[in-house]
Amino acid sequence: xxxxxxxxxxxxxxGGNAGCIVWLILLCxxxxxxxxxxxxxxxxxxxxxxxxIVKTERDSGGKPAAPKxxxxxxxxxxxxxxxxxxxxxxxxxxxxxPRPDPAAEPATEPAARTQPAQExxxxxxxxxxxxxxxxADKPASGKPAGAGPAAAAKPARSRAAxxxxxxxxxxxxxxxxxxxxxxxxxxxxxxxxxxxxxxGPSDEELRRKLMSLVPQGTKLLSAQVRGSTAYLNFSxxxxxxxxxxxGYAGQLKQVVYTAxxxxxxxxxxxxxxxxxxxxxxxxxxxxxxxxxxNSF
Numbered sequence: 001x002x003x004x005x006x007x008x009x010x011x012x013x014x015g016g017n018a019g020c021i022v023w024l025i026l027l028c029x030x031x032x033x034x035x036x037x038x039x040x041x042x043x044x045x046x047x048x049x050x051x052x053i054v055k056t057e058r059d060s061g062g063k064p065a066a067p068k069x070x071x072x073x074x075x076x077x078x079x080x081x082x083x084x085x086x087x088x089x090x091x092x093x094x095x096x097x098p099r100p101d102p103a104a105e106p107a108t109e110p111a112a113r114t115q116p117a118q119e120x121x122x123x124x125x126x127x128x129x130x131x132x133x134x135x136a137d138k139p140a141s142g143k144p145a146g147a148g149p150a151a152a153a154k155p156a157r158s159r160a161a162x163x164x165x166x167x168x169x170x171x172x173x174x175x176x177x178x179x180x181x182x183x184x185x186x187x188x189x190x191x192x193x194x195x196x197x198x199x200g201p202s203d204e205e206l207r208r209k210l211m212s213l214v215p216q217g218t219k220l221l222s223a224q225v226r227g228s229t230a231y232l233n234f235s236x237x238x239x240x241x242x243x244x245x246x247g248y249a250g251q252l253k254q255v256v257y258t259a260x261x262x263x264x265x266x267x268x269x270x271x272x273x274x275x276x277x278x279x280x281x282x283x284x285x286x287x288x289x290x291x292x293x294n295s296f
Contacts, residue, residue, distance in 0.1 A: 157185040161193045162261040164254045165210040174250050191223045197258050213250035228266035229290050230259045248285040256291050267292040
């Protein structure tokens with residue numbers, strides 16, 4: 001009986017020793033495999049963010065952290081290659097910033113997006129559908145700026161006039177001289193011609209030794225044509241001529257010949273300050289009736 005117990009205890013002890021040896025061998029194999037694959041294990045831990053998960057659980061008091069929602073993969077950059085941070089293992093990928101809806105943004109010029117920060121802020125863009133204000137320099141009528149009354153003014157009209165001046169020849173005789181000249185034109189051609197006569201000879205006419213015997217300072221107050229007679233009203237200066245009787249006759253010829261150059265005028269009635277006088281000056285040149293070219 002005792003021998004049977006001894007044999008059973010021996011067999012039990014040898015079986016336990018063999019089991020321990022087997023487990024020890026397995027442990028060594030596992031440890032060896034672990035050491036051989038340590039690099040891959042480390043890479044796997046970094047790829048799965050195992051350290052971050054353990055740290056998060058430790059900070060939260062042992063409670064498991066809520067699983068993060070799966071982040072969308074960042075869009076590949078133009079030209080291929082994708083995001084370099086997403087390709088490296090263990091690097092946290094930042095989620096792409098949300099982009100505003102292009103339809104909700106007002107239409108802006110490309111230059112407004114690339115404006116430097118130090119420059120003044122650009123004016124607010126008009127809302128879609130809003131009517132843009134026209135430039136201040138653009139007239140409401142649509143005509144280009146600068147097309148004002150001065151630009152639209154028509155050129156001044158002019159016409160040919162026949163004037164009469166005098167010239168003194170070598171013998172001292174006063175000779176009447178006809179002159180053709182372009183003068184500004186209005187609706188009163190007779191007044192235009194007489195005003196040019198009272199203005200005297202031009203520079204070119206002076207070089208031709210022409211002169212006027214009409215007293216300086218004489219003004220034409222009015223000019224009217226009744227029938228075939230022109231009624232010419234002069235200022236009082238027309239009454240005084242320092243050339244004497246020949247000067248009075250010469251100034252009357254200049255006025256009468258200039259007025260009767262118009263086909264509708266046959267003779268001229270001289271008025272002084274609106275009144276009719278019988279004689280011009282103290283020399284006694286008669287002006288009490290209309291004068292024609294045949295009167296001289």
